[in-house]
Amino acid sequence: MRKFWHCWLLVLMLALLLSGCSDELLEPGHAVFDAQQVFQPGQSIGQSFVARFDGLEEVQFYLGAVEHGEGQLVFHLRTGPDPVDDLRTVQVPLELVGEAGFVRFGFEPVAVSRQRYFYSFVEFQGSGVYQAGRTSTLRSYLDGAFYLDHQAQQAQAAFRLGYQPALGVIGFGREALGVFWQLFFVDAQRQDYLENWLAKVAHSRAAACHAQNPARDIFGVGVNFNF
Numbered sequence: 001m002r003k004f005w006h007c008w009l010l011v012l013m014l015a016l017l018l019s020g021c022s023d024e025l026l027e028p029g030h031a032v033f034d035a036q037q038v039f040q041p042g043q044s045i046g047q048s049f050v051a052r053f054d055g056l057e058e059v060q061f062y063l064g065a066v067e068h069g070e071g072q073l074v075f076h077l078r079t080g081p082d083p084v085d086d087l088r089t090v091q092v093p094l095e096l097v098g099e100a101g102f103v104r105f106g107f108e109p110v111a112v113s114r115q116r117y118f119y120s121f122v123e124f125q126g127s128g129v130y131q132a133g134r135t136s137t138l139r140s141y142l143d144g145a146f147y148l149d150h151q152a153q154q155a156q157a158a159f160r161l162g163y164q165p166a167l168g169v170i171g172f173g174r175e176a177l178g179v180f181w182q183l184f185f186v187d188a189q190r191q192d193y194l195e196n197w198l199a200k201v202a203h204s205r206a207a208a209c210h211a212q213n214p215a216r217d218i219f220g221v222g223v224n225f226n227f
Helices: 006-021 164-186 188-210
Strands: 025-030 035-037 042-051 056-067 073-079 086-092 101-110 117-126 129-134 146-148 160-163
Touching: 006 164, 035 056, 042 129, 056 073, 056 117, 073 101, 086 101, 101 160
Parallel strands: none
Antiparallel strands: 025 160, 035 129, 042 117, 042 146, 056 101, 056 129, 056 160, 073 086, 073 117
8 A cells, every 4th residue: 555645745735725825716617708698788697607615705707898888787696597595696886897807796705615506697787788708609618507587508608706715725624524534534445535636626726726817807896805
């Protein structure tokens, strides 16, 4: 049986990664697109997804103004397309939406969000014409779909997800305790499982840190964001 120093090396590497992006944990989600969806007053656009970390605290949609108007965008976070109760809701004035960019909808963190399914959508209340970035196929993202007026489309939105780092670490620690219990107290032959798990988490954390964009695009006044 191989020595356990491989595991502890991976733990140390992961700790360094977790401390490297202390202000915000930003997951790219699905930030690419090849089409635009026209977005008019009274309509809604949305995206379902699975969160990769605990502490989900923001969803970003790629939006742009075709014709500037007045009013607001009302963001909703729910557990799925069918439930009517909101987990979180945020309002962003339309005057903050420019020609094109990621609009950030920040909210009180969802403490336990890792591997949970969510449905987020934005209602257009006001005047003007706007558009949302999306793909023309479903294949580019496997854990959700783009929605128009609460109807699933054969597409994916251009979106990104943000997490509260401290809650992400707590969630990781909670899962790590379970893994170590399995390894050291249940079956010592499961060392490979621990090594593969730690490597996967470290890779995900590194990708999320790399995806952080120092140029903040658009944000709502009065919404609690991390900078």
